[in-house]
Amino acid sequence: MPELPEVEVTCQALKAVLEGFSITEIQLNRPDLRYPLPPNLENEICLYSIQSVQRRAKYLLIDFEHGKTLIWHLGMSGRVIVETPEIPFLKASPHDHVIFRTSNNHKITYRDPRRFGFIQLTPTSQLASVNPFNTLGPEPLNNPELNVLIFHNRMKKHTKPIKNALLDQKIIAGIGNIYASEALWQARISPLRAANSLTQPESALLLKELQDVLKRAIAAGGSTLRDYVRPNGEVGYFQYIFKVYDRENKLCEHCEVTNLSKIIQCGRATYYCKICQK
Numbered sequence: 001m002p003e004l005p006e007v008e009v010t011c012q013a014l015k016a017v018l019e020g021f022s023i024t025e026i027q028l029n030r031p032d033l034r035y036p037l038p039p040n041l042e043n044e045i046c047l048y049s050i051q052s053v054q055r056r057a058k059y060l061l062i063d064f065e066h067g068k069t070l071i072w073h074l075g076m077s078g079r080v081i082v083e084t085p086e087i088p089f090l091k092a093s094p095h096d097h098v099i100f101r102t103s104n105n106h107k108i109t110y111r112d113p114r115r116f117g118f119i120q121l122t123p124t125s126q127l128a129s130v131n132p133f134n135t136l137g138p139e140p141l142n143n144p145e146l147n148v149l150i151f152h153n154r155m156k157k158h159t160k161p162i163k164n165a166l167l168d169q170k171i172i173a174g175i176g177n178i179y180a181s182e183a184l185w186q187a188r189i190s191p192l193r194a195a196n197s198l199t200q201p202e203s204a205l206l207l208k209e210l211q212d213v214l215k216r217a218i219a220a221g222g223s224t225l226r227d228y229v230r231p232n233g234e235v236g237y238f239q240y241i242f243k244v245y246d247r248e249n250k251l252c253e254h255c256e257v258t259n260l261s262k263i264i265q266c267g268r269a270t271y272y273c274k275i276c277q278k
């Protein structure tokens with residue numbers, strides 16, 4: 001499932017090919033993804049200049065000059081493929097649902113086998129008031145409005161386990177299952193403790209490790225970004241070496257004596273070290 005780093009790398013790749021340009025043609029190969037695709041999408045956005053491409057939590061936001069924003073979520077299995085005139089176009093897949101052609105001769109394909117992704121259109125001025133943007137917590141990265149005290153106070157309001165609190169997009173936005181486990185392991189904090197049991201120094205450490213793991217994962221995608229025109233054209237997917245995620249019964253690299261455990265919290269797998277994480 002694309003998490004924040006994958007969406008950020010996709011965002012940066014789309015920024016490079018869309019900002020200052022426009023979409024000239026849209027091919028919709030089906031009427032819906034998770035939700036129906038916006039009616040008259042071609043008339044609504046084609047030929048209007050794109051002012052910015054941004055990420056908020058795990059959403060891509062494409063702002064057009066005429067005050068419309070395209071909201072794009074990659075769901076469980078969505079991938080963006082950017083093709084340029086210099087490389088041969090890919091063999092089409094039955095999962096290529098939306099294809100954009102741009103004024104700078106790029107072809108951007110949205111491929112999503114499970115179709116949990118979606119594309120919606122909203123007036124830019126109303127974005128902050130529509131679901132989920134009206135309830136999203138603060139961005140974890142590059143956000144001057146998020147400091148340790150704010151993060152600590154948000155966590156202190158909840159009795160649920162810390163891991164579940166990190167996944168609650170209303171408390172902090174964009175943290176997914178993989179990076180929640182990774183950050184808690186890095187901070188040596190148990191995913192089972194109540195969120196309101198964090199001391200302020202622990203909150204400071206957890207926020208630092210969350211930001212660290214997200215930044216390192218984004219950096220791992222940097223090579224993909226430089227290469228977004230690589231032969232398969234896919235962006236946003238890259239090899240990041242997880243320390244705990246999907247490593248049940250593998251040796252913990254902190255203590256080097258304990259094997260990592262897997263538990264289920266709120267229906268999601270959590271990986272952690274019973275010894276190191278207090």
Ligand SMILES: [Zn+2]
Binds near residue numbers: 255257
């Ligand atoms: Zn350990």
